[in-house]
Amino acid sequence: MTEKPGIRHSAPQEPAIRHSAPQEPAPLKPPPPWAMLAELTHGCPLHCPYCSNPTELISRSRELATADWERVMAEAAELGVVHAHLSGGEPLLRGDLVAIVEATERAGIYSQLVTSGVGLTEARLAELVAAGLHSVQLSVQAGDAAQSDLIAGKRSFAAKEAAAALVRQAGLALGLNVVLHRHNLDSIDDIVALGVSWGVERIELANTQFYGWALLNRAALLPTREQLARAEERLNHWRERLDGIELIWVIPDYFEGVPKPCMGGWGAISLTVGPDGSVLPCPAAYAMEGLAMPNVQDHSLRWIWEESAAFNAYRGTEWMREPCVSCPRRDLDFGGCRCQAYAITGDAAATDPACRLSADHHVIEELTRSQGDAPFVYRSPRRRSVPVGGVDRPAL
Amino acid sequence: MTSWRPALAPSVVLRYDAVREADLLIMPERVVVLNGQAASIVELCDGTRTVDEIVAELAGEFPEAPVAEEVPEFLGRVQKEGWLR
Numbered sequence A: 001m002t003e004k005p006g007i008r009h010s011a012p013q014e015p016a017i018r019h020s021a022p023q024e025p026a027p028l029k030p031p032p033p034w035a036m037l038a039e040l041t042h043g044c045p046l047h048c049p050y051c052s053n054p055t056e057l058i059s060r061s062r063e064l065a066t067a068d069w070e071r072v073m074a075e076a077a078e079l080g081v082v083h084a085h086l087s088g089g090e091p092l093l094r095g096d097l098v099a100i101v102e103a104t105e106r107a108g109i110y111s112q113l114v115t116s117g118v119g120l121t122e123a124r125l126a127e128l129v130a131a132g133l134h135s136v137q138l139s140v141q142a143g144d145a146a147q148s149d150l151i152a153g154k155r156s157f158a159a160k161e162a163a164a165a166l167v168r169q170a171g172l173a174l175g176l177n178v179v180l181h182r183h184n185l186d187s188i189d190d191i192v193a194l195g196v197s198w199g200v201e202r203i204e205l206a207n208t209q210f211y212g213w214a215l216l217n218r219a220a221l222l223p224t225r226e227q228l229a230r231a232e233e234r235l236n237h238w239r240e241r242l243d244g245i246e247l248i249w250v251i252p253d254y255f256e257g258v259p260k261p262c263m264g265g266w267g268a269i270s271l272t273v274g275p276d277g278s279v280l281p282c283p284a285a286y287a288m289e290g291l292a293m294p295n296v297q298d299h300s301l302r303w304i305w306e307e308s309a310a311f312n313a314y315r316g317t318e319w320m321r322e323p324c325v326s327c328p329r330r331d332l333d334f335g336g337c338r339c340q341a342y343a344i345t346g347d348a349a350a351t352d353p354a355c356r357l358s359a360d361h362h363v364i365e366e367l368t369r370s371q372g373d374a375p376f377v378y379r380s381p382r383r384r385s386v387p388v389g390g391v392d393r394p395a396l
Numbered sequence B: 001m002t003s004w005r006p007a008l009a010p011s012v013v014l015r016y017d018a019v020r021e022a023d024l025l026i027m028p029e030r031v032v033v034l035n036g037q038a039a040s041i042v043e044l045c046d047g048t049r050t051v052d053e054i055v056a057e058l059a060g061e062f063p064e065a066p067v068a069e070e071v072p073e074f075l076g077r078v079q080k081e082g083w084l085r
Helices: A066-079 A097-106 A124-130 A145-152 A157-171 A184-199 A212-216 A224-241 A300-304 A338-345 A361-369 B035-040 B052-061 B065-080
Strands: A036-039 A083-087 A110-116 A135-140 A173-180 A204-206 A246-250 A268-272 B013-017 B020-025 B030-034
Touching: A036 A066, A066 A097, A066 A300, A097 A110, A097 A124, A097 A268, A110 A124, A124 A157, A124 A204, A135 A157, A145 A157, A145 B030, A157 A173, A173 A246, A184 A204, A184 A224, A204 A224, A224 A246, B013 B035, B030 B035, B035 B052, B035 B065, B052 B065
Parallel strands: A036 A083, A036 A268, A083 A110, A110 A135, A135 A173, A173 A204, A204 A246
Antiparallel strands: B013 B020, B020 B030
């Protein structure tokens, strides 16, 4: 997929305007999810090496039918989902995208299209807007055309520029997403200038999260600490000067020493539905062997959210061990990312190695000192699957 | 402020959430939970009423409440967030 780094979600902010909090009933059941990431397809015209889709992409022939997605949207709304991110892969590859947007709107869910922009014609956008689409998040791979096309592995920048203009013409909210890494972190100024000229409301500067293809390409993508410091200096420069554009910085967790609050907690805020109907607590959970992901073709979304073993496995803090269980930050970062703990240590209940308190933190530290000049392995459906991760396996 | 006729920004939706029994402002990447009175103010922000007219309507509806001070202040805050235009 082209835009969402694995672990971004639509977190409901601590409400700015709230006088009395709506009370949840006694916590017999988990609180309802706010957001759903709908990976409508893993097909994509782009080949971005930072993609967080699994290296074993789900084939088009296994994708859910239109009626399945219509039912999923209705069930999601009933469960409490208010935001749907229609993503992929490239969701525009779905011939029934308009019907899916209609079903989302009919359910009363706010829809955002997460797209590369490739294939977004004026006629298609008009149909999507008429169906109830609210906003568009457009990916771009760098601030200039040549570098963007090089990272995407396809000539696509011109199509993105055209798509941005169409979205603005249609009056929809437009956000830009740029996944950051060694090969574009030095061009924050260009990216911001691009966002200004394309008329976006929001720029997500999303440091690469290492899952799926990004994990496979980790050596080629990891930036240097100096690069990150320079980029953050530019971020702060623009935050002070830009009016009307929100700049979002998704942290490079390998460099922070503190783990990210992955997904706002496992099974806490958001769920992901994959192209084949598998439902995941985190878009990176495809790689978690030994934890069977339930499927909307077998169970209701409510049962999956409330009852399934997969969603309850790391919910709350019961599953934690030391150093997490006695950590004052345990309710802030939830021990970090379960998928990252699994990918690096082989144990999903371990402390995320991005945390400096993890016994495996040295693995991350060594990686951040490495000089990455590895070539890109471009994302492609034809590629055989490649085993990833593991402290005892050769570094990728 | 006097000639301003507040309206929700194009990408912002006001919606009642039956599951949480709460009024929400929904926008890309964010959900804001409103309390009951806040929603009844936002409902009047349809681009046709001035702030004074909104205050007058609410004063009729909530005679006990200090709407003349609180409503303009609230609208100003929401505008500053970019959710009202």
